[in-house]
Amino acid sequence: MAMAEDGGRSRLGRGLAALIGDMGEDGGAANERARVPGGARKVPLAFLRANPRNPRRSFAEADLEDLAASIRERGIIQPIVVRQVAGERDAYEIVAGERRWRASQRAGIHEVPIVVVEVNDREALEIAIIENVQRADLNPLEEAAGYQSLADQFGYSQNDLARVIGKSRSHVANTMRLLRLPEPVKAYLADGRLSAGHARALLTQDDPEALARAIVEQGMNVRAIEALAQELNVAKAEAAGKPPKKPKHPALDADTAALQRRLSDELGLSVTLKHDGEAGEIRIRYSSLDQLDEVCRRLAGV
Secondary structure, eight states: OOTTSOTHHHHHHTOHHHHHOOOOSSOOHHHHHHHSTTOOEEEEGGGEEOOTTOSOOOOOHHHHHHHHHHHHHHOOSSOEEEEEOTTOTTOEEEEEOHHHHHHHHHHTOSEEEEEEOOOOHHHHHHHHHHHHHHTTOSOHHHHHHHHHHHHHHHOOOHHHHHHHHTSOHHHHHHHHHGGGSOHHHHHHHHTTSSOHHHHHHHTTOSOHHHHHHHHHHHTOOHHHHHHHHHHHHHHHHHHTTOOOOOOSSOOOOHHHHHHHHHHHHHHTSEEEEEEETTEEEEEEEOSSHHHHHHHHHHHHTO
């Protein structure tokens, strides 16, 4: 499937704000109508329904309660993005904002502000993934499953995904590889007992499930598990009579390497640290202006 077939790709690649306008968190309903193209309007909560393609599957109870308390106090500041359900007059499927919808039910409010957009299934899935990734609302498995859905259902390559989501290709590839892990390891990852860094270190192991249990039971950090994984790989190569693989780049000290990986994971981009004494430099590689915009947004804390 050719990915250059429609102009919506670049538009959606700039994220949710490019589609529905720049919606700040500091204004009331009147400001929302002024800022959002076409204006926001309120509808009964019962008119909305969840999106079955939403990559986000888990909603922490504590987070929903906190958001519900905020909604009771201030209302919903940012409208929920929806699309009309075909053949039904007063029915809307949520494209972005399911957490706000769920919290609104808990808050006991009867109407919510919405913005109606005209998007197909592919575009709806793109927007849902983009919004959740930009907000860091997905756990690593949900993010991986979202990418896999776009690949399976709509023929996206890893390069396409990287361009649309605004992440590096290596981040997309490494994230999708997490789906290969055994189910017990995925369960640890989904409930937060393993991080994405832990999980990636397990991918090359013969018995990732046993190693995952050891990580959880012993509280091993990513640096420790990567060192152990390296030792196991060397032992495996020696047992097979093969020379261990040499690193492609000069080795960093363990602390710098761990920090470099953590920053790369957080941004979804290639990060390089050069450290000399107490000074050094950090380099963030981006391949598009969209990725640069996202880095600037994260640095500015908006």
